[in-house]
Amino acid sequence: MRILITFSLLLFCSTMMYAQQRSISGSVTSASDGSALPGVTVVVSGTSQGTITNSDGKYQISIPEKAASLTFSFVGMEKQTVSLGASNTYNVELAPISFGVDEVVVTALGVEKRSKGLTYSTQQVKGDELTRTKDVNMINSIAGKSAGVVITKSSSGVGGSSKVIIRGNRSASGNNQPLYVIDGIPMYNGSAAQPATTIGGNNDAGSRDGGDGIGNLNPDDIESINILKGASASALYGSQAANGVIVITTKKGKAGKTTIDFNSSTTFENVVSMPDFQNSYGMTSGGYSWDSVSGNLTGYNPKDFFNTGINTINSVSISSGTDKNQTYFSYANTSAKGIIDGNKLAKHNFNFRETAKFFNDKVTLDGSVNLINQKVNNRPTPGGYYNNPLVGLYRFPRGEDISSYQNNFEVFNTGRNLMSQNWHKPADTWEQNPWWLINRTPSEDVRNRVISSLTAKVQISKELSVQARGSADFTADKYEQKMYATTTPAIAGTNDNGRFLFSDNQISLIYGDVLLSYSKEINDISISATAGASINDTKEQGLLLDSRDGGLEIANVFSVGNMLALGYLEESKGHEQTQSVFGTAQIGFKDYLFLDVTGRNDWSSALAYTNSMKKGFFYPALGLTGVISDMVQLPEIIEFAKVRASYSSVGNSIPRYISYPTHSMNAGGSLIFNSEAPFSDLKPEISSSMEIGTEWRFLNNQVTFDFTYYKTNTKNQFFSLPAEAGSGYSFFYVNSGNIENKGVEVVLGLHPMVKGDFQWKNYFNFALNKNKILELHPDLTHFNVGGQTSSSYWMRLEEGGQFGDIYGIKFERDSVSGDIQIDGATGLPIKSSEFGKIANASPDFSLSWNGQLTYKDFTLNFLLDGRFGGDVVGMTQSDLDEWGVTQATADARNKGYVEYEGHQFKDVKGFYDLVGGRDGISEYYVYGATNIRLRELALSYNIPSQIFGKSGVIKGANFSLVGRNLFFLYNEAPYDPDAVLSTGNNLQGVDVFGMPTTRSLGFNIKISF
């Protein structure tokens, strides 16, 4: 509040500064062709006082002596603000609003290309788009800002990971997430753990989201993000390129004055979507709420369990430099308190980057060090039953007093002389006291990470340069969880003394490459070519010690020494190396026709012991683009027109060690003999893709249009098949299958209005992806994505089906009429005995509207994001209906029946017993996933610089009110259908007591010194 008052005072003061007048004049020209620009609006920044340029592009204006800057604006041109000094003449060049045509775009391997000559579609997101309404995991800020990029958040609270899918899922059992590249160098983005089942997992300690790599970065360090969506764009990355590449360019120091930016963002998070609970039918035996007599209950509201979360991100950066030397240093501090007690995140980011030129600017050195320390406490489970406080919380009998279990979640146990868990019924695998879980099963996740790189570039001649790069990305993760004695023995070990899990993992990714670049123009022909070689070496090592069933000797002593002999141990160790040579060349003709050729050969250590080890795999790409508007005369309204087409074939890395199976040791020294057949024909998955597209700009750049059609076929999918019982092996591997994705992406820009101080920009992103499983393997009728647990949910791939198909238990139906079958004896529907397809989790298309309204120093940004089609299965609803706590069950009891597909079922409890629960008729709980939300809203005010005076310490300041995920304009599901249980391939489109979605509201302050 104090900040607001200060700013109001500053504003008030500013109006008192207009005393003396002075006269300024000059001319305004177009930066593209130097022509004079008539009709340009010239105003004193932050006021409405101004003029327009005459027919020769000249202006003259009388302004207050204290005015610090002038703002120039014109249709189709970027607004420009000029600081005023002693001079009275200011000539200004206005640049056309950039649509990236002549912009330099950072493509694969950090190779810079003019966007005009690109043969494929890319989409750029600027740094300020990421920092406008910050999310603790910065990749979430891209959601809705790039067509064809689908981002879903794990429902595991602050510090959770995100799933990014570009142009659909391609791989049945391999990775589907893109490669992240920072300043040309691949980054590690693995997740330490993801849920494996709808029940619970990670060896029964409860499903865990181990976070991801991209969420570690400081968004303020990012200059821009360029998304290489198609394989053609990412082909230079060969065997890692199948899922697209997210190219991150970080900030460098800038030559000139030293600037210090201070950025502070604070947001408050509140729960938005909760299940609908009833308050009229009370408890029955067993802790159900199936009372048949209606009353007016005053019970607790499960929403009260959640707090207001607070996220604070403070960052400061210093940029300074000369022509020879530039320095950038930043520090960011993120501190977040989740909506569940005890869940918090603390993150520190240090970034140092130095760029220097030597030997007559022939040699450039660019080095950076990025230090990250992150600690997350009590990360909530993204879903499942095990150790999930929401289960007990939501199921708690309506109308009963929960406060005694909240205040006394533990009670003294005289028999054992310790505090033991207290809940209204015996705690078991599925349900425990929520407050016990948040207080007595604490976990801590610590990550220390260093990303450092060094690049040396030598400009040998005007045409030729050579560059060498090396980087190390080192991550050390420590995870600990303590479960106190009397945590249900099914989870904490039968000796009932508690459980201790400790894991320590290190991952290092070492990367090095050399690039030789050549560019030359001979008459109408331009050539630019890059050739190089790279080496990528990944090593992992980790140890998990878990007392599990073995238990602890002394209750509540959490140390490795206190673990009993039968504890569980998991050792991870891995080494993989890929070596590559590659080359890419672009030949341009008359600067309107460009041909791109790319080739890369990868040798991967994972292919050792196969026939392909020596020759590796070759990945080619070819692209062609023509700028029609430069070739032929087009009607005047068309500013620019371009068509492009490309084809490529890239890979998806293969699992290591498959070609050389070994026996393995279990904890405690039991040898498990190998039961997998060796796979010497192993090949990487291969994605062949073609894309065609076109770009248009009309009416002085007021309308821009970009259209892409693509088709990707991913073959050689890696499947593990059960071997015949008599073969001597349990499993064998095959390469087979064909998964197709095709779709269109449209990006439409509308800049309908620039009128004086008012400017309005809009971007629309539309993307449609159609996925189809064309082929699996002749012996594979379907492929199970993850195992089927005792829930009525299973993700499966079947020929002719699509990725994201969900199988579940259905109603038995008449084969002719399709009408649901009713059991004569019970009067209830009949449950199918086998799993059938009930839903598909993938959206049909997405549409987002990114708008920006600027008036003087005020800017309003909004992002409306819609996903259309697809389904989700609400296992939370299913479970809660069985317990009789939901409003749906109360409504049915009030009416005296449940109505479904025209049938009335009078036995309400019987009906919900049948359809509800984790293993009921999941078909009944399929909801449409279509939703439209106001994802971002930001109102910002640029405090006019004259307030701070010409020689003031503060050079600029901005204050904004921001909101994320504010509300749904439309939502078919009873919760946020975009939250996911796992960011892996499995468990899509299902919610099992996941953390409720939050709305965040807050403010940002940015001050430059």
Added chain:
Amino acid sequence: MKTMKTYSKILSCLLITGILFFSACTNKFEEYNIDERGVTDKQIQSDYYFIGGFFPQMQQMIYCNFNWGWGNNWTYQIMQNLNADIFSGYMMTPTAFAGNVNNTTYALVDGWNGSAWDYTYAYFMTAENQVEKITKDDYPSFYATALILKVAAMHRISDLYGPIIYTHYGDSKTGGQFDSQKDAYYAFFEDLKTAVTLLDEFVKQNPEAKPFVKYDQLFEGDYTQWIKFANSLRLRLAIRISDVEPAKAKTEAEAALANSYGVLETKVAQVSGKGYTNPVAAISNSWGDILMGAPMESILTGYNDPRIKKFFNETADPDAKSKGYAYKGIRQGINLTDNVTYRSHSSINLTAESPGILMTAAEVYFLRAEGALKGWSGMGGTAKELYELGVNTSFEQWGASGAADYLTSSNVAAPYVDIKAADGVNDVLKGSNYLNNVSPAWDEATSDEQRLQKIITQKWIATFPEGMEAWSEFRRTGYPKLFPVVLNLSDGKISTEGFVKRLNFSVTEKSSNEAGYNQAVEMLNGPDTGGTPLWWDID
């Protein structure tokens, strides 16, 4: 500028060399691509590990609780606990799995019932086959032990499904070829015979040698015990086929007992140590997914059997206590509507340290008693003597006292009352045909059939908790009398009064080995359902 040019020349050379170097430098890849956590064949030569290392897995896979990386207990739950342990009348689940549409109500769940097949072939037979290959020529003692374990494991699989892949296993050309159950049983007898011969030779040549001691989870490396176990298994299998092939049965049984080492008389063939934990302990006491079966309550409380407190924990259910029940079981196939109503009935009194029992000495006495009843020679006593030895041995095994009084008791099974169900739908009242109507005391005056019922009833009690054997013998003899399911959701595939006869074949076998599967169904002489009786199951 000259230096600059030289510099760039050097760099270009470096670059080109670099590229060449990279492409030629894959020779370390083979080293990189070996999982360092893994164990290669070279590393397991010492202490015969390359042979012995397979044995813990094989031994623990029989009464399955081997962790091959996916955890344990749940494997046992679906491989045996949710079928044989329930169908034998020993246990019952209070959990309404899949809305109570599951094995307990005769709606056989493929996802569970294929697992005994799938996992035994994936984790037992793969290992056993390797051992056979390694040991057949050079290490006869290991080879013999593997054969005994193979029969111990695979007769259980055959008794679940019928035809199995046995004699052609591991033969890659005909890997999927089934044996009829008869052929499989004949092969079992042969394998046991071979094993006994080989071990006999080995023991005679190397009286002190115990090369197997490090890996033995049954008999501490004592080969004479292994021979006794093999002979006992042979007797068990002979009795099993005594209805369908009485002559063969007699020959095998008499041969088994004629062997100079004899059969198990005190020792119990049970798996323990080396990481083995009893799965039933966790499933019953931690998960609460398996509790006492109603027939157990009826027979043990009716007989006032002191072993009841060794087998089960007293019920914690207040309703049961207030009605005076110390132990309460659950009837199979009742209409379970939730997971909590029966949750506090008697749980199984086993701990993780309890061994996994494969065969008890008591069982062997009962087998001999039945042989004597059939008039086979060399059984070592009269039916009465052997029957009473069986009871005594079982009491001893469980540390129970009062066997002498028990053997004079004329108690019969108690009626069963389901205290949770309305209007007595699940009750088995006094006078009901389903109540086991024989008493512990032997009575020479009764019919052979009644004496058989006594033998089998006592064997049923003595075999607890090994539901697989108990269910097989129930199917063969119809004893002890069990309670039929209340709800039969098998769509007419399984008869309520006839009880479930087998499990249907694994779905994976059906999809991945179609020819073999069709052949197997043909051998079954009936549809692949739970209602088709096995070869030895004739009435």
